[in-house]
Amino acid sequence: MRHVVMSGWTPIFIACGPLANAGKTLSARLFLEFCRASGRSPLAFDVNPHDAELAAATSGAAHIVNLSTTAGQMRLFEGMLQAGPEARVVDLWHGSYEPFLDLMEQMEFASEAALRDFRLVLLLHGRSLEDLDIQAEQLRARINPAETIVVLNEHICESAGPSFARFEHSLSIPVLAPSILQQLARMRLGLVEGIDAERGLPSMVARSCLRDWLTQIFAQFHCIELRHRLGATTFNPG
């Protein structure tokens, strides 16, 4: 029987953007938890040595990297390219955004990643549509091949709404009640852990809200994954 085989999928997700407090850590954390919930353990890097929020929120699952040192650069770039099927997720501190892009260009990282069968996915964060438009264009020009996904984090870009349709690829993060996120932090729970009836959030309503929220976001990650895997199908004559 003839059939088509979907390609493997080893993405490098980089949550990035030139501004602080734009939701990069939340996106990185969501993708990390999406991988874990799918039974895969990603390699995670927190590129904020001053306030390693991703590492803290994931109980040290993310390696903390200081990009201002050569050793830190080696740890990050070589870590991202190390052989293995695990997805990679990077939470890029806004202070390292430009140096990171410079290094990517200088090292021709995107080409090398493609050569080694990694899919580079840049999750671009920002606060205004205009800024995101400019930044997305610049990213596409500077980092190639890579997919730029503009993140509509409704905690930050409240009124953006349908205007995001202008972007070829976008990821929408709806609002979650701040009290739920605060409670998760207080109880030191992961996002997926929070929906567990026994060990998760005590409130059934909160768990339900969290589950719906995660479902909406994870479904989008799943779509991204499927798009990539189906986009690189190979014909198997069987």
Add this chain to the structure above:
Amino acid sequence: MKHTVILVGADKGGVGKTTTCRGLLDYLIDRNILPRAFDTETPRGTLQRFHPDITEIVDLSLTAGQMRIIDTLSRTDVKASVVDVRAGQMGRTLAALRDMGFLEAVAEKRFNFIVLHVLGPSIASLDEIAETAPFTSDAQYFLVKNKVNDTTFFDWSPSTSKAYFGKVKCAGEITIPKLNEMAYEQVELAGTSFSTFIADKSRDGEEAGHSFVLRGYVRSWLRSVCAEFDRVHFADIMTARPAKRA
């Protein structure tokens, strides 16, 4: 294409002659000008460690060493000879080239002659320029500032600069940019050319497993070095057609 002899020298050690030679050899190969090199750091050699296939160790203070370079210029298919002159031997080497008639042959346009004078960071280096002036009237004379190890150069005042540079016909100034220390160190340890390191190969041609990041640093550094040589039209000087002999 005439044969080009490129003398890389300085009167002081540790100013980066060999690094300049190594960058130059990679540049020439990249521009499809097959070079050979002579390492005058006898008996051990430094340049030879990085370019063993094309480098020969010679003692320029001996006639045999001088013959090894000059008498083979017309015979070889290779069109560039890079000579890494031992520290302190620059003036003596130029005098020897004059005495054996090589500079006269250059004046007759039978060979190209390029001198890369690698400067040290202090004003003492400027005295060297005046010393080489009598020998370089027919040469393309370049001053090289090697900043690979972050050397800072003495800031010459216009009058000081004029006093020294007025004596030589300088074709230009070449700056070798800074290279990340760890990357430089790793290439030293690998003992290969910069381009071999970038290609992630060992001396034996096997996959070396060098750091991706450090290779990236070396790649962009070497690009800058090549851009510097291009800026002063280095390859054009070498590939210029020979003048017809009377």
